[in-house]
Amino acid sequence: MQTLKGPDRPIGSLVDCQTVREFCREVCQRKAFGYPHTLGRALEMVTSMNYNPIHSLELGMSKFKYFSHIKYWDEIRNCKAKWNFEDFMEPHKPSEIPSAVAPAAVYRGDLCARNELDPSFSRNLKKYREHGMTWLEISTERLPRGTPKDRTITAVVFLSCMEMIQNGDYVSFQKLAELERQLPVTQKHLQQFRVLSQLLLISSSLEVPLDSVL
Numbered sequence: 001m002q003t004l005k006g007p008d009r010p011i012g013s014l015v016d017c018q019t020v021r022e023f024c025r026e027v028c029q030r031k032a033f034g035y036p037h038t039l040g041r042a043l044e045m046v047t048s049m050n051y052n053p054i055h056s057l058e059l060g061m062s063k064f065k066y067f068s069h070i071k072y073w074d075e076i077r078n079c080k081a082k083w084n085f086e087d088f089m090e091p092h093k094p095s096e097i098p099s100a101v102a103p104a105a106v107y108r109g110d111l112c113a114r115n116e117l118d119p120s121f122s123r124n125l126k127k128y129r130e131h132g133m134t135w136l137e138i139s140t141e142r143l144p145r146g147t148p149k150d151r152t153i154t155a156v157v158f159l160s161c162m163e164m165i166q167n168g169d170y171v172s173f174q175k176l177a178e179l180e181r182q183l184p185v186t187q188k189h190l191q192q193f194r195v196l197s198q199l200l201l202i203s204s205s206l207e208v209p210l211d212s213v214l
Helices: 019-027 039-048 053-061 101-115 122-131 136-142 149-166 173-182 187-192
Strands: 013-019 067-073 079-092
Touching: 013 019, 019 053, 039 053, 039 136, 053 149, 149 173, 149 187
Parallel strands: 013 079
Antiparallel strands: 067 079
16 A cells, blocks of 8 residues: 555556545445445444544545545445456545546546547547556647647547557448547648557548558
């Protein structure tokens, strides 16, 4: 636990970013901590003593710069809290600005959901959902500051599709062409920002399989 107090990022994947209050409220309100976890009983004891459990947890969290990422559902969607020592989240005070890499962690869930609905299949995204997207951090850092979240996600979904193709994952060329037309900046600009290879330039007017283009 000492490594989670900073200042260096612990080994593993940063997968989420929340204010300390949001995180503590979520932990206190979730009903996923069954046996052998003792959180439920601890909350009862704190409440019976007329203390605010959320505030009490906030005080304890104030020493942590990072914390283990808690999942509230198991593989078959049963309500069950669990965590590991490979994925972590970054809690911060409302007055603090999250680190530059934190937005990338927040975007990852949105990207997986968007990719699953549009250009790819859920089975292709499982490894990225669990182990992160190595290109996401640098992509969000190099896109223009102030770009609205929805436009940033569109751009990074497009970039993620390109990366998935290079990793051998299926991506619908038709959906990719539609994404290209929705980009907030041109592909040339993405190349100038050094987030898209000079060798990967996709035309939305092409109607041939993507693998034949590449």
